[in-house]
Amino acid sequence: MPMFYRERGLYELYADDPERADALVFDRRTGPSRRGFLSGSGLATMTAMIGAPIAFAEFMPGGLIPQAFAQGTKEPKLLKMDGKAELVVLGDRPLVAETPAHMLDDDVTPNEKFYIRNNGQIPEPAKDADAWEITIDGEVNKPLKITVGELKKRFKRVSYVLQLECGGNGRSAFEPPARGNQWTTGGVGCARWTGVPLGDVLKAAGLKPSAKYTAHYAADLHLSGDPKTPTLSRGVRLAKAMDPHSLIVFEMNGKPLPNIHGGPVRLVYPGWAGSASQKWLTRIWIRDKEHDGPGMKGASYRVPTIPGVPGDPKFDVSKMRILESMPVRSIIANVKDGQKFPAKTREIALRGKAWAGDNSVRTVQLSADFGQTWTAAQVAAPVNRFAWQKWTGSLKVPTHGYYELWVKATDSTGKSQAHAAQFWNPQGYGANVFHRVRVLIEA
Ligand SMILES: Nc1nc2c(c(=O)[nH]1)N[C@H]1C(S)=C(S)[C@@H](COP(=O)(O)O)O[C@H]1N2
Ligand SMILES: [Mo]
DSSP states (O other), X not given: OOOOOOOOHHHHHHHHOHHHXXXXXXXXXXXXXXXXXXXXXXXXXXXXXXXXXXXXXXXXXXXXXXXXXXXXXXXXOBOOOTTOOOOEEEETTTTEEEOOGGGOOSSSOOGXXXXXXXXXXXXXXXXXXXXXXXXXXXXXXXXXXXXXXXXXXXXXXXXXXXXXXXXXXXXXXXXXXXXXXXXXXXXXXXXXXXXXXXXXXXXXXXXXXXXXXXXXXXXXXXXXXXXXXXXXXXXXXXXXXXXXXXEEEEEETTEEOOGGXXXXXXXXXXXXXXXXXXXSEEEEEEESSOXXXXXXXXXXXXXXXXXXXXXXXXXXXXXXXXXXXXXXXEEEOSSOTTEEEOTTOOEEEEEEEEEBTTBOEEEEEEESSTTSSOEEOEEOOOSSTTSOEEEXXXXXXXXXXXXXXXXXXXXXXXXXXXXXXXXXXXXXXXXXXXXEEEEEXXX
C-alpha cells in the first residue's frame, strides 16, 4: 500500500492509544468531549506527518481517525496462490483473504479476485465432480440422495450475477475492536453463479408443512483435523431458501466452481451473511425449527436487537437475533487508497459499487470535505436482483494537498451508512461505515 507520510510517531499512537492521539491533534479548548477541531499545533503536527496540507482540515471532525493514520504500520501480507490474485491475507489458519477495494472495479468479480473465507481445513479437490453426492432429508416426504451430475440433468439451470458478502465485512471499524478477522471493505464479491434453484430441489423432495429452516453440512474438516469435531453449519428460514435467487451452484463465472470457493458444489444465498452459503455442500437437513448448529448460537452471526455497551465483556447475547440480510455498503473502486494525482488536478472522476443485502441501493453520495457537503452519484440498476449496483460521479478538489474521498450509500428502505460503526457486538457484525480513500494532489 503506498504511503506518503514521513514519520510514524502519531500513526503508532493512533494505533495504540487513539484517545491520546486524538487529544494531541485536536484542540480541546472548545470543551471536554471529543469535539475539538483541528487547529494550531495539532494541525501543524498532522500536516508535518502527512507531508502535505490537509484540504478542508477545518471540517475534520474530532474523534475521527484520519485515514492516513488508521492503518497499521505493517505491510499487508499478500496471498500467493495459483489462480488467485494478490488478495490481502487476514489469517492463515484458517485461510482468510480480502479483496482491496481497488481490485473490485470489474462489473463482475473474476474468480481470481474473489475473497476467501474458510473456517476449517480446505478439502482436497474432488476427482469426479459429477459423482459428488448431496443428501436432502428431515422434514421432507421423499428424502433425496442426488449427485451433482443428476442435479444438472434433472433441474432447470439458471445463471445470475449475485453478490456474496462475509457477515464480518467492515468489522475493523468497531471501537473497541471486535473478535474475529479484521475485514476492512473486502469481504465481498459479485460473480456470475450458475446452478439450480434450491427451491426447485426442495420441492422435488416434497416439503412437509412442518418444514421451517434449512441446516447445511459440508465436507471441510475442523481446523484440528478431527472428523468428530463439528464445523460451521448454518441455515436459513425457508422463505430465503425458496427465493428463486438462492442457488445450489456448480459454476462460477462460466468455469467449474473452484475448490477454494467450495467446488464442486455450494450454496449461494445472495444478500445474506456469506456463512449461510455453505461450500463443499454434502447435506441439507430440513428442520422444523431454527437451526442450532455451530455458527447459529451465542454471539456467532448474531446482531443486537437493543444496543449494548461497546466492549462489555458481559454483553448480553440472549438479546441478539440471527444476522440475515446484510446492511447497505459502498466502495470507491477506481482510485487506490494512497493514490497521488498530478498538480493542478481539480476534479476526480469516481466510480464504484454499492449493494444492500435483500434491498436495493437508492442513492450514493460522495464527499471530499469530511462530510461537510455531499455530491450525488449516478446509480445504475442492478443487472439482476441481488447484483451489486455500479455508480459513477466526481468530486472537486479545489487545492493541492491531502484529501479523503468518502462514499456513502442509502438503501431502498432509507437506511444509510454512517461515519462510525454502530450497534457494537462481541463478534463484530453489521459495521458499514463510509468507505474512505486518501489521496494526495501534488503541489
Ligand atoms: N463448508 C464451508 N462453507 C463455508 C465456509 C466454511 O468455512 N466452510 N465459510 C463461509 C463464510 S463465513 C463465507 S463469508 C463464505 C465465503 O465464500 P468464499 O470463500 O467462496 O468467498 O463461505 C461460507 N461457506
Ligand atoms: Mo463469512
